[in-house]
Amino acid sequence: MAEFEPKIIAFVCNWCTYTGADLTGTSRIKHATNVRIIRLPCTGRIDFMLLMKAFARGADGVIVSGCHPNDCHYTSGNFHARRRWILFRSLLNFMGVDARRIIFSWVSAAEGAKWAEVVNTAVKEIRALGPYDEYKNLAPIRASWRTEHAG
C-alpha cells in the first residue's frame, strides 16, 4: 500500500511567510509537495473559521504562519493573532479536536530555508498522525464524495 500523503493547507501572511516561501522556491530548496498555500493579508486576518473550514473540507493538517513578533507589516496584526491562537488552540484541545494538526510558526521573508523545514516537519508529523478521519467523518456526506463531485 502506498504511503499516506497528507493534505495540508497553509494559511500564511502576504508580507513575511508568503514572501519567505517564495524565497524557498527562488533558492531552489526542495520540500514536500503536500502543502497548498493560501495567502492572506496578515496573520490578523486568519480567522479561526478558515481553519475549521479547511478541516471540514478534508485537510489532514493546517499550517498557520506569519511575521515574527515586532515584524508585522501592520505593526500589531500578529500580536492580536497570537492571543487568538492561544485561546483557540486551547479551546480545540478542550473539545478534543486534535490540536497537533495545526502547526503555528513565524517565518520571515528572509527565512526560505526555515519555511522548507516547517513544511517538511509538518508533513512528517501529520503523516505519522494519519488521515484525520475523525473530523472528516463528521460531515453527513463523505469528504471523498465531495472532492470527487464538487471539487
Place this chain on the structure above:
Amino acid sequence: MQDKIIQKAKELLSGGAVQVVIGYGQGTGDRVRAIFIQKPEDAGRLIMDGRCVQNLAGYLMKHEVRALGRAAIVARMPVLRSIAQLMYEEQFKDSDVAVIGISDANELVDLPDLNALKEYVRANPLKLTPEEQAEVDRLDAMTREERWAFWMEETSKCIKCYACRASCPMCYCARCTVEVNQPQWISVPSHDLGNLEWHIMRAMHLAGRCVNCGECTRACPVGIPLRLLNQRIIADIADNFGEEEDYALAAFKPDDKEDFIR
C-alpha cells in the same frame, strides 16, 4: 431587598429619570420572568429573590425596549458586567441606562452613572468559582479522545435552535456568522459537523466578552453544558493575559507567552 428595589424603581419612574424599569416579576407557575414597568404604581410587581438569575442585559439591546425610552435595569453582578462590556463595545452611551445594582452580598449598590458601574466592575474582576474551575479541570484531566467523545455526545443533542444565542446579551450582531451563506461558514443542519462548528464559533466569538452569567446553559433545551467552553476561555485569559484589560482580545502584550509557535 425587594422593597428597596421597588422604592428605587418608584423614585426613578415618578421623577421622570427613566421611562421603563426592567426587572423580574411573577411568571407562569413558580417562575419569574422579565417585566417592564412603565408606571410608578406598577413598581410593586417587582420581585427579587433566589429565582431571579436571568441576565436581563440582553433586553437593553432590543429595539422594542429601546423604543420605550430611557431604561433602568435591575442588575446583579453578571448584568453589571454585561453592561460594562456592551459599553466597551459602544452599544450605548453613558446616559442611556440607569442601573439598580445589587452586589454579590445581596446589598443595593449605589451606582449613580455608568462610569461608576465601570469602576465597580473593574474592582470585582471576573473569576470562576472553585466548583466551576473543578469542572473545567475534570475535563482537562481526560485524554483527548475522552474529551472528543464527551463533546460529541453532548453536541449530538444540539437541535440548532440557537436559544443560547438568543439568550446571550453579547450575541447582538444583526447578522450572525451562522446565517451567512456566501460562503457557508457553518454547516446548517444539526449533524455532528454543524453542531461542532457552531459551538466552537459561539465560544470563540464570545472569547474575552463572556461574563459567565450562564444564561446560554439555562436556555439550552437539551442541557448541553456549553458554558464550560466559555469558562475554559475565561480561565485561559486569566492565566495567559492577566486581568488588566477590559477586553483581552482587543489588546496584546509584545511578550505574550506561548509554547507552540515554531
